[in-house]
Amino acid sequence: MYLCKDARVYAVHHLQSQRYSLKLTQLISLTLKYNVKDFLPHAFEQLISARINDISDDECHAVGSIVWNTMFKVKDCLNVHRRIIACEALPMMHSGTCMKHKRCEEDWRQLWWNGMGRFLLDG
Numbered sequence: 001m002y003l004c005k006d007a008r009v010y011a012v013h014h015l016q017s018q019r020y021s022l023k024l025t026q027l028i029s030l031t032l033k034y035n036v037k038d039f040l041p042h043a044f045e046q047l048i049s050a051r052i053n054d055i056s057d058d059e060c061h062a063v064g065s066i067v068w069n070t071m072f073k074v075k076d077c078l079n080v081h082r083r084i085i086a087c088e089a090l091p092m093m094h095s096g097t098c099m100k101h102k103r104c105e106e107d108w109r110q111l112w113w114n115g116m117g118r119f120l121l122d123g
Helices: 005-018 024-033 037-049 057-063 065-087 101-122
Strands: none
Touching: 005 037, 024 037, 024 057, 037 065, 057 065, 065 101
16 A cells, blocks of 8 residues: 555556556456555456456456456346346337337337347347
8 A cells, every 4th residue: 555645646647547558357456455446447347348268367366256256246147137138129119100009019029039139149
């Protein structure tokens, strides 16, 4: 921990300017080690989007189990939400000239499932 406030401000400013060039796990590790929470949302959001297999064992150890447990729980919630969204078509807005609302809604559900629904499930 920095004892001099100016040194801490300088270090945080330097990290802010370099946050896109650091590895996510390195940024999270520094954030937690030095209690600089400003970067955690950005780094954690990027970590959620990252492929697990692209992260080395050393990087895994640098971040710690609490971060990984949280990340896995968030990924699981996002996967459940994605499946729910995939199976439920958005509400249909009929035009004023639409005469067959039922048929139109059936077509919309089919289009949703064959298009966006499948895309969300298959990635």
